[in-house]
Amino acid sequence: MPVLVQALVPVFTLIVMGYLFRRWNFPGDGFWLQAERFTYYVLFPPMLVFKLGQARIDPAAYGEILALVAGMVVAMTLLLVVIQLIWRWPGAVYSSVFQGALRFNSYVALASAGMLLGDTGLSLIAIVVAIKVPLINLLSILMFSLLVGQGPVRFRPVFKAIVTNPLIIGSVVGVFWSYFQIGFHPVLAGILAPLSELALPLGLMTVGAGLQLKALRGASAPFLVASTAKLLVFPLMTAGLALALGLDGLLVQVAILLTALPTATSSYILARQLGGDAPLMAGIISGQTLLAMVTMPLMLGLLW
Template sequence: MNVIFDTIIPIFLIIIGGNILRRSPLIDSAGWSAIEELAYWILYPALTFIVIMRADFEAIQFTAIAVPFAMALAAICVIMLCTLLLLQRMRLIAPWEFSSVFQSAIHWNGYISVVIAGKMFGEHGLSIMVFIVALFMLPLNGIVALVTVMHADEPKPKMDILRFLRGNPVLLAAFAALACRASGLSVPSSIHAGLDLLGRAAFGVGLLSVGASIKITRLWSVRFPLWFPILVKLLVFPVLMMAVAIVTGVKSDNLIYLTLCVAVPATTHGYLLARQLGGDAQLYAVITAWQTALSFITIPLMLWCATQLAGG
């Protein structure tokens, strides 16, 4: 429990700090826009590249981890897309809210899961969590980018969608890292160290940007588009992951690792994606803030459930 608090409290404080900074004269609107551009085009791609390059794909039981995770991820994506299309027809969510609701329900914060796994389960748990994050970083970012562009506030032609995907910096960084690994090409240590420093800055800058975009009045909204993805991300997705893991024969600690990965709040990169590609970035920021606050309760609850199932 203390590990979870120690991991999430700093994140929550940085979000609050971003909101305070936005109200101060230190950084104006143009400054925040520049910060978001820096994070989107430089910092998060650097983080993506480093995570994939460092992942140890050989030391992990690939099938035992990758197959159930892929099945659960595919299931939640299909469920969310079908549900949101229905809700949109029922006018419970607006078209421009579609992508932010979708990605905040399925796009997890790999940093939080990696830190918690490392502190709670040691080197083995850390290795598995990094493996999951690295393996699914490319397909997950591709899915959310595609949905965001297709359901942007200003619909784009098919050719524009393809151009956006080809030019997405995180996807390009993921492809570059996979190409380096597949070809056996090693990155010079000086470049690797520089990218590592940039990657370390990504999470903090992203959190500040999320906090800066939050309008306090929207925090207390009771609208469906706010609370639905919170419920799905913190409760439905972890329960679905546990169910798929049990059905596919996942046992012991692997079940706990899989549950932890999806029980954490949504990633801050989704906010930048919404800003760049036409989603409802403010809604995404508020959802992320609430998910972070409520995860103090839901992460321990989901881990306890997974532990009981793993022990059975």
């Protein structure tokens, strides 16, 4: 447990620093929004290509990754359907619970994997991200269409958002680079390496800058249910699924880490655009990020 805490303290310290800098309006208006865009579009794709491109992953592992990710997503989706049958929340409220329990923060995922599991763990989690993000996006859009009443499902913009997602592009290119063992010329490595080093700390600080702690006032049952499902139930469910599939080792550690993460900050944008409960979503994002400082070491210490 001390090793886990020691590895995760830098992650959450950077998040807190970002929150404080934003609250103090440093370095100025508009900086953090542009920093988030810069990290997302400029820094993270080269980092993923560089880290994944150097990894040597057994091709047989890809089948195990796909089976585990699909099982994780299906199991949590079924649980969320049961939860809605019990609570019967309005569609807008349930959409926030759904996203809060299923999605994950990619920045925290990559930073935590790198610090806890090294470059191999970071490479594996990047592959999982490339598989899981499209599945979750499709499920989320479908859920909004069915329950929030925003008209028929429009798969074309969803597909476009997925194929142009910088994290997915970086992961796919990195897997290609690794599979064919292309390698990096020293000049190219000299460019990608410093970009890789800059990506995670700046990404984590932008997560903190986006926190809206005022949204936590009057935390309600949907917040508690989404947070319990995401931070406690999902990791336990994933550990059980891995055991049932006969999987172990680093892949299982990566999967449990992914499910123990707080939900994605992009959930707020989707809730606002598609008619969800955006204030509730903001509260879930901020609350889970704070709660994860306690729950992540506990769950990883228990299940790893």
